[in-house]
Amino acid sequence: MRLVVARCSVDYAGRLSAHLPLANRLLLLKSDGSVLVHSDSLSYKPLNWMSPPCVLTVLEPDEAQRDAGVTELWKVAQAKTADLLVISIHEVLHDSSHELGHDPGLQKDGVEADLQKLLAEQIELLGEGYRLVRREYMTAIGPVDILATDAAGGSVAVEIKRRGDIDGVEQLTRYLELMNRDPRLAPVSGVFAAQEIKPQARTLATDRGIRCVVLDYDAMRGMDDAHQRLF
Amino acid sequence: MRLVVARCSVDYAGRLSAHLPLANRLLLLKSDGSVLVHSDSLSYKPLNWMSPPCVLTVLEPDEAQRDAGVTELWKVAQAKTADLLVISIHEVLHDSSHELGHDPGLQKDGVEADLQKLLAEQIELLGEGYRLVRREYMTAIGPVDILATDAAGGSVAVEIKRRGDIDGVEQLTRYLELMNRDPRLAPVSGVFAAQEIKPQARTLATDRGIRCVVLDYDAMRGMDDAHQRLF
DNA sequence: GAATGTATCTCGTCC
DNA sequence: GGACGAGGTACATTC
Structure with missing residues (x-):
């Protein structure tokens, strides 16, 4: 699992179109390839995300994007549908990776x-x-x-x-x-x-x-x- | 926002009862007090969580818990309902805090x-x-x-x-x-x-x-x- | 794999 | 604050 805190903007195109203006956010990259974009409030649900199976590619920003302040461009593409998540990174504030291993999963009771x-x-x-x-x-x-x-x-x-x-x-x-x-x-x-x-x-x-x-x-x-x- | 990667077990009691056995996980503490427990797979939904408004208190583990390897005991209590989330931390692998500021929120289109x-x-x-x-x-x-x-x-x-x-x-x-x-x-x-x-x-x-x-x-x-x- | 029903549903909106 | 509907619903289970 990779944790990145970055100033970024996000665009999603798929079952709907959605846009996140430039702000500081947590980018959560899981080992199954999925990506979650979380803000510092509104628990539970990510602001935006891509479900597995999906592929992350890091692109070089073009000149116009570089002029706008974009340092890295992440493209997250769904493998089955045409869903696409584009993260325009302006500044990386934190970046760390962690080996978590397999999770035994949740045991429920009482439904x-x-x-x-x-x-x-x-x-x-x-x-x-x-x-x-x-x-x-x-x-x-x-x-x-x-x-x-x-x-x-x-x-x-x-x-x-x-x-x-x-x-x-x-x-x-x-x-x-x-x-x-x-x-x-x-x-x-x-x-x-x-x-x-x-x-x-x-x-x-x-x-x-x-x-x-x-x-x-x-x-x-x-x-x-x-x-x-x-x- | 505080990011903690830790070997921990988690217990939830509220609308249902649930238990997470000991494993490495990401604990996400948001500035509104909410807590999310994420594993390295199964995107989108946290394994367990507590929605705001809620209060986190760090307790000293008792002797039995300390013998079992618990170094810190986090109690997250919902302010309105009686929901309770208890995180038993055995080892902290990463701990960092980040100032994200306000998020302008998602702009949707196509519904x-x-x-x-x-x-x-x-x-x-x-x-x-x-x-x-x-x-x-x-x-x-x-x-x-x-x-x-x-x-x-x-x-x-x-x-x-x-x-x-x-x-x-x-x-x-x-x-x-x-x-x-x-x-x-x-x-x-x-x-x-x-x-x-x-x-x-x-x-x-x-x-x-x-x-x-x-x-x-x-x-x-x-x-x-x-x-x-x-x- | 498709369909069906549940969810600690979450989240908006309207009254 | 409660009720109602929608969701990129997600997710488990069954057919």
Whole structure:
């Protein structure tokens, strides 16, 4: 990894065109050839970048560019698309290289899969008499998160999200439409379960006869722990 | 901006829990207090990070940690949420600070707004006799990108996307449903226009009687330039 | 490789 | 400040 702090301007042409006026920035050159341009604020996202696979070539500035103060011209070209990033360097303030070696990568824990697992174990949260049929119930257009039955024995399709957005309601609607054509399942009612449900999503769901359930992740995890301790 | 290359392990607890095993990484400390942890590959996204506003405190490692090889313990706490990032530093390989100053920011060009403006100007691309009624036609559930009339004088709602995905078809469907309840507009037909239309989106649109139109951005811009030159 | 769904999404904009 | 939509979304997983 090479770290360069430089006064530079940057131009990108690809899926859009973008320009960064002359200023001091960090140029991050990774060993896979990728390049990131970071400013001193606005975390997370680089101001501009090129994803691998890509090739960096250092060009000599022409006379006009040299007159404008450009000392080095970096051309970063994407290998597959026609995307191009051009960095015009006016002054290098720092330049160092470092051997980092391979990174073992991030270990995550605590996402939608957890919510699904917990709700499957605590399906009675949806109401008395609810029974789990199975998780990831397969349909022609994809898996429904949870298929269950209610107290009356009717089928219930459950879509689980961390954040309940309008997209999730649309997704569940497509599943319900399809499943209600299957005489072995129909009628199938829908439950939209999420840690947080946006007002628009709730309105749309209610309008379509889909029940909304807000999940308390911490409480469910607590129940899970209690369950672990008891058995 | 402070650049630290160090052998370290990282733990994050917040919206999820995550752990990075011991390895060499770049720690990027920005002047707004934010921290980014980058590896030497996988461009763009940091392995882990903390967004501003946040506070960094350097702690002394306790005996057990010191025995495990930890020389410095960095605690980065989010000021608003309870998110916490803990960086256990075993060895510092590089440490430098740089004054970057303010960044003028990115200037963009070539997004959805452009496509909308161009198509409004060149509405005849949809077919002979098409006339623009207005851009951003307001409905109860949001603005339709373009409202037009076809050669027969019938209303046409146009949804424009850079990438035509299934979501866009759903969005247009909702608009059409609503607009067709308005006797002053009905019947309203739909056009789904995008630079690129995904097969699934095309299938769904066609199934719902929505016409798909692929837009050639470069050609439209060319027409626009020609238009500018002529008038 | 294409398609699909998630994200500690991030980031703008509009109300 | 919250909601909503777009992103050069990026990224993992599945088909």
